[in-house]
Structures are given as structure tokens and as C-alpha cells.
Amino acid sequence: MLSIGSCACSRRRSPTGDRSRSSTAPASPPAPAVERCTTAPRTSARAADCRSRVCVPSPAWVLPSSRLPTAQQPHDLGRTRRGRRPLVDRVSALRRDPGGRPGLVHELWCSRAHRDRPDPAVAPTGRRPRRTRTRCARRPRGGVRRPHGRRPDPRPDAHAHDDARSRRRAAARRQDRHRSDDGPGTVSTTEQIDVDIVVVGSGAAGLSAALAAAGEGARVAVVTATPLAQTASYWAQGGLAAALAVDDTPLLHLEDTERAGRGLVRRSAAEILVNEAPAMILALQQRGVVFDADRHGQLALGLEGGHTRRRIVHAGGSATGRRLVRQLSAELVGRPEVTVREQRRATVLWQEEGRVLGVVCDDGLAVRARGTIIAAGGAAALWSRTTNPPGSLGSGVLLAHGAGAAVADLEFVQFHPTAVTGVPGREGFLITEAIRGEGATLLDPAGERFVEELAPRDEVATAIWDVLQRTGAAAVQLDMRAVDPARFPNVVEALRHSGLDPATQTIPVAPAAHYVMGGVVTDLHGDTGIPGLYAVGESACTGLHGANRLASNSLTECVVFGARAARAALGEPAIDPTGPPPAPAPADDPQRATQDAMWRHAGLVRDAEGLRELAADPHPLARLVARCALLREESRGSHVRRDFPLTDPALDLHHAVVRGVEPRLDVWR
Missing domain, CATH: 1.20.58.100 (Fumarate reductase/succinate dehydrogenase flavoprotein-like, C-terminal domain)
Known part of the structure; x- marks a missing residue:
């Protein structure tokens, strides 16, 4: 049964009595609910006034509104310390790499053991020695200054410039340092750490699982093949879907999910998502994630393809994934019980007698744990035209399948309809579906509309493909000239850096591989059926998305099911291995x-x-x-x-x- 909790409805109006269009101001969390909403559904899904009317269930663990962060309005943003060097606090492990992308330095920065280790440079006389720097603390060459205020990142698709060959060579060098004497091509394990939970991957699902486990007092290790700034979650432009508007309910969200899934949605998985999503938004706000608000300080709810109500929350317009990952990773590295190991790729699962005891990485690091959670993302970069970063190659799916886990629904690959094409430096750059929700249209080569822009993604992508095949054109045109550029600053800035002004020009777009609905088969708690092994996020397949994912359900899934998997994994017994961990396996990157x-x-x-x-x-x-x-x-x-x-x-x-x-x-x- 669906639980549709009570709600509190905001009915604030402007002095003229109308509800205004939303801006990208951060939202203050709504107060806990006190009464049931009885407002009748609106007849138009595009009704803008739904956006300022928000209702949420009120779980007992939600903090009182007086203790929640105060909402910032647009005129407040960027004022603090403008023009000065940003403050350094416990999240000093977050820095910018030479490419300008935020990322975590490796574990020496966030390891408690490293901070407590005596400094060998301290002189016996007690005199302070000359200051030295470790390699991990060195400033990147050509030091990129941190942006201040709300200046958008001009390189939101910087992952497109990453050199996959360089990453493979770096991994080979790491392996060369740990070659064993057992013969050519073998690598010995050189270090072992023991924890309660090991999470493979550092996107939204992995971070959510790690934080949920750490919140229960567990020792957690996060092993990630890339810096946080190169995960698919970081580049997500869409938002998080949750039934928050007064004319919306979890039941309506469920119906939209099933309709988009084309008869393959597993209803029990979808019920969990739609029922837990509203409380999850409140929990993220309590963690410090600031979502966009309208001028009344209420959550700005957007409309995307396949949704019949406005229920998408964004942060920074099209920067939702970036802000979500930054906030969760900042909290993660500040926890003493968490160890983060970046640029280490888990290549084999440590198994004994059918139970998974942890993972072994490409550089010989072995991590033993009661529960192993695969959250390594999807496989859309396996297609030559993709919106994903180069690391989205399905490594987590292969890791689990190699250990005996079942996989399913791999034939269902979602192609995002509006990825930029024919623009140097922006090939495959995704233009968020929320822009079409604000009035952008798709035009064929003759300049005519040919599809309902907010139909489910499979319909829109197939319609574009048919036009391209029929006309021989390389792209259709996205006309977003009627959309306020301030609503999506990152997208607009990226296009302008490529010589396109969306305020005066149409944008050439075509479909690109975006999301794999299939993955490792799990139950509703992430359990793969192999003792000690769990999977969440795009690495997993619960049947939630069916044959076509509903827009903005993916980040919601990562947070909701990531926490569920962590709690389940903590119930695994601690098993002492009877032998040494296996040797790392060679990486299997596609040509x-x-x-x-x-x-x-x-x-x-x-x-x-x-x-x-x-x-x-x-x-x-x-x-x-x-x-x-x-x-x-x-x-x-x-x-x-x-x-x-x-x-x-x-x-x-x-x-x-x-x-x-x-x-x-x-x-x-």
C-alpha cells in the first residue's frame, strides 16, 4: 500500500495575488506538515503556480524548522567574502585539479592515521623545521583560482577532454610498482585495510551508502577509480523527483514511473522510491544541500518529460549533480571513521566459500569488509556517442557478474534526446530536459515542431532519430530563445564559450547514450543474492526503471536505495578469511x-x-x-x-x- 502522508501547503502569494515564475534562489526547507492537503488537482501540468505550493510528509526524525538552515535569496548569494580567498575548514581535502574540476586529494589528506602520525621532519631540539610539502599537498601547476559567488563553471563538460590513454598508462605504472615474483602479468597485494563496509564508487549512490553506514558508527572505506569530479553523478544536470506539490501525490509519481517504464516496472521498487523521496529531500537539506527556490523561499518545482506534475527539485539550475556530490563528499571526508581511496580501481572481489569478503584494487590494495557495496555507475560510455564521462564503462557490473551475480535488462539503454552535436569541444554535451519544461521546443530542419517536447525520453529520442533518417540531417534544433538564461546559467555559459548564444540562436542536438536501465540484479535492499555483496545506483537493477527511466528518478534512486543498502550490509557477519586476498585482475577497458x-x-x-x-x-x-x-x-x-x-x-x-x-x-x- 502506498503511504500518502499528511502535508502542509504553502499558499503565499505576491502582492498582486499571482504566483511568480521561479528563480534559482536556494530554498529553505519546508516546515514539518501539520494538516492534510485537500487542494484539487490542477488541470494543466505546466501550471507555473504549482511550483510555489509545496507539501511534504513529516517523519519524526526531521529537525524542527527553527534548526534548519535559513534560505538565501538571490541578492544574498556570493556576497560573503567576495573577492577574498575562500575559507578553509574541515573540508580542505576538496581542491581543484589542474583541469579546473573540483576533486578530492588522495587519502593522505583525509586519513586520521596520517594526521596523527609524528612528523619525521621535527628536529629533536624542538625547533620548528623548514616547512615541507608532500606531493598530495602541492599546488597544481598553473593554479586555477576558485570561482566566487555564483559564477557558473564554463567547462561543465570538461570530462569530454579527459585522456583515457593517460589513465590507462597511469594504472599500468601503478601495477609496475607492485609486480610480484610469481611471473609476468601478476600483481601482489601490498596493503590491506579492515573495515565494516567498503563502497566501490563515489557517485551519488556510493556517497549516500557510505554516509548512511558511517552514521551508524561503522568503519567505511570508499574506493573510487576517479576523482569525485569525474563521476556521472557530478555531471548530472537533472534534479531529484519527489511528490512535493500540493496537487501531487506519491501515487501520481508512481503512475508516471510505470507509464514511462512501458510495462516492465517492478511496482514494489517504485513504491519505495515515491514514498521515501519527499523525506529524502528534507534529509538532504539538513545535510546542507541548498535547492533552488522561488522568490517566496519555497522549493522551485520543475517539469520534465513524462511527469504529469511539477515535482523536480534542482540546485543551481542545471548544476544539481555537482552541488549534491560536493556537499555529500565534503561531509564524507570530514568523518574520522571514513577512509577515501581515490584513483584506485577495484578489479576483483575477495571471495571465500561463496561469500564476498571485500575487494582488491589494481595497485594491490586489499580491503576486507563485512559488506561490499558496488556503486560504480553505469556503462553509457561504452557507446561512442555519449553524455557520460569516460569512466562510465560498467566496471561494477562486470565485477559483480564475474563473482557470480546475475545481471538483467542490459538491452535497455536510454538515449538522451538533446545532446549537442557538431560543435567543437561540446560534442555530447547534455542540455537538460528541464529547459524544455520551461518552454524550449524542438524543430526539424524545416523549422517546424515535430514532437511533444515533454513526452517520455524514448519517444522524443525515437522521433528525433526518425527525422534525421528521413531528412539526412545531422541534427535537429533546440530553440530555447524563450527561456530565461538566468534559469540555467551553466548550460548557457558553456554554449556561449563554444560560440553559440542560446538567447539568439538555436542549438544543434541529437540523441546520445545516457543511462543503462539494466545492471546487477538486486532485491529492494540492494542484496545481490551473493552473501556480503550489494549493488546500488546505476550499477544495480531493481526493476524500478523498466524499459525507460522516468526523468530525474535516477538521483532520487541513488540516495534512497544507497541508504537502504548500507543498512542491510551492516547486518552481515564478520568473517575472518582463511587465506590471503587474490591478486588484482587486469583492467578490461573497451577499444x-x-x-x-x-x-x-x-x-x-x-x-x-x-x-x-x-x-x-x-x-x-x-x-x-x-x-x-x-x-x-x-x-x-x-x-x-x-x-x-x-x-x-x-x-x-x-x-x-x-x-x-x-x-x-x-x-x-
């Missing part, structure tokens, strides 16, 4: 030929001939995607078969599950 083949044969439209060719690809995840797509002989959601263009109702609730090599169809309810 460019694989990425091109994925786009060619497993793109928006597929057929049996191309999928059979892809099934022989050397990359294991490409083969799994091809086999799942071959098994599903129909078109449903984001999976479109040229040779099977219709949806087969007999396959409702049937999911392609791979436990070994070949998939089979299982029914989930």
Missing part, C-alpha cells in the same frame, strides 16, 4: 572499435544481424548487451528492433536475466 560497434549495432534501432555481430565482440559487457537484445524479440521503450517493430504484450513484466552466459526471461512483480 574504440567496440564503442563504435555499440553505437552502430546497439544504438537507437537494432536488428538481429547487427546484434549477432556484436555478440562476438571481445569486450564482455558488449557481448552481454547483444545477447539480451537478441533475446527480446520486440520493440519496447528504449529497445527498438527494426525486425520486430511491435510491442508483445505477452512479454510484460518479463526481464532478460543473465546468470551465466546466456540470458533467459524471468517474471518480476
